[in-house]
Amino acid sequence: MSLRTQLQDHPGLLVWSWKITEKLLLAQRGLFERLGLERSSRLVHWLEKPLKKILFDCRMCGQCILHYTGMTCPMTCPKQLRNGPCGGVCMDGTCEVIPDNDCVWVKAVERSGKTPWESELNRLNPPVDWRLEDLASWVTFATGRDQTTVGGKEGAVYAEGDRQ
Ligand code: SF4
Numbered sequence: 001m002s003l004r005t006q007l008q009d010h011p012g013l014l015v016w017s018w019k020i021t022e023k024l025l026l027a028q029r030g031l032f033e034r035l036g037l038e039r040s041s042r043l044v045h046w047l048e049k050p051l052k053k054i055l056f057d058c059r060m061c062g063q064c065i066l067h068y069t070g071m072t073c074p075m076t077c078p079k080q081l082r083n084g085p086c087g088g089v090c091m092d093g094t095c096e097v098i099p100d101n102d103c104v105w106v107k108a109v110e111r112s113g114k115t116p117w118e119s120e121l122n123r124l125n126p127p128v129d130w131r132l133e134d135l136a137s138w139v140t141f142a143t144g145r146d147q148t149t150v151g152g153k154e155g156a157v158y159a160e161g162d163r164q
């Protein structure tokens, strides 16, 4: 079993790290807003990108919902489903598209019970806004941009984030 899988299956350390990171990021909100999304992203990319690649196989969608899905990246699902599994999960919990892998959503359900955010698994997540791809999700999170969907003059607020 890889170190990544072990960490995700026993997510205590990841939960603790996220809580610290969340506080640090929210404290930088003013700075990020002054600099704007692009420049702020360049400022933190050097750390976020490799770190989250190692820990979560992050695909840099720019709108992270990891802590709502048991610290399991939904973008690693071959269909990139963010609101639950497809209908093709195999009986043994593996993925219909990549049979050697566990279904991302089976892992999300298993792991979310080990985090303080289990109830968030039922949260309706907004569709991916691809304009945010490759931007730092740390910045979109801190500024609240990750909670805004496309459409509407201001961009419709789609889902409330509980900033626990
Ligand atoms: S930023 Fe997106 S791709 Fe990266 S870990 Fe979070 S949900 Fe997955």
Ligand code: SF4
Residues within 6 Å of the ligand: 076, 077, 078, 079, 080, 081, 084, 085, 086, 087, 088, 089, 090, 094, 095, 096, 097, 098, 102, 103, 104, 105, 106
């Ligand atoms: S079986 Fe799971 S991981 Fe595979 S495509 Fe369906 S939802 Fe995604």
